[in-house]
Amino acid sequence: MASVVSLRPPAPPPRHSAPPARAKVILQCRARPIPPSEQNVRSDERTRFSFGERSTTRRREALLQIFLSAVSFPFIANNASAETVDLQQSFRIYEDEMNKFRISIPQDWLVGTGEANGIKSITAFYPKGTSDLNVSVVITGLGPDYTRLESFGTVDAFAESLVNGLDRSWKRPPGLAAKLINSKAANGLYYVEYTLQNPGEKCRHILSAIGMASNGWYNRLYTVTGQFMEDESEKYRSQIEQSVSSFRLI
DSSP states (O other): OOOOOOOOOOOOOOOOOOOOOOOOOOOOOOOOOOOHHHHHHHHHHHHHHHHHHHHHHHHHHHHHHHHHHHHHOOOOOOOOOSEEEEOSSSEEEEEETTTTEEEEEETTOEEEEEEETTEEEEEEEEOTTOSSSEEEEEEEEOOTTOOSGGGGOOHHHHHHHHHHHHOOTTSSSOOOEEEEEEEEEETTEEEEEEEEEOTTSOOEEEEEEEEEEEOSSSEEEEEEEEEEEGGGHHHHHHHHHHHHHTOEEO
16 A cells, blocks of 8 residues: 655744844933032132122222222312422422322422322322313222232233223213223333223323332322323323323332
């Protein structure tokens, strides 16, 4: 008897199991706790920055007040106790032993002295009968953090800060217009040249010298300011320039 052979279709090849799904990695960012010591350091840094910013603001406001006072205070013709010495026919030396400075002034100019709030000493030199032409020396006390003139920054930074602080021409309506002309450092002093003009008024030309010295107890800022009207520059500039540039601390 013939045998019966059962033909079955070949079994399908085994299916490969799907690769396991890759696990999603979730990164959790956790804030690192700041140690108390580091917190104190950061707090100190913020405090120093805040203090430095306030100190800079106070410094700038004090300087602006000094310069505004120098170009606007009334002259008080008191008898000056300082000594005057003949320099040449048109100029003489004014020497202040108490306040430790000397300056050359035109021979026939008057001398006025006085004081103001926050200002230790004011000495003004001016011709009789006019207030538009004058030279003044204003002395103010400084805090212990002002150890040298560079504490106010470089001469260029000082000059820009001064003039920008005085300028009010950007306001509406426009106010005082201040324009920087020149600045330089020499003889241990800062020299700044600029102009000031109120709306509807003549332009004033300003030549300044700034110095610092100690009287043994505290540092003092000396601000020498010479001014004349711009339209009279040809007539008076050389006088004012010679006087301001002659200023020396003694």
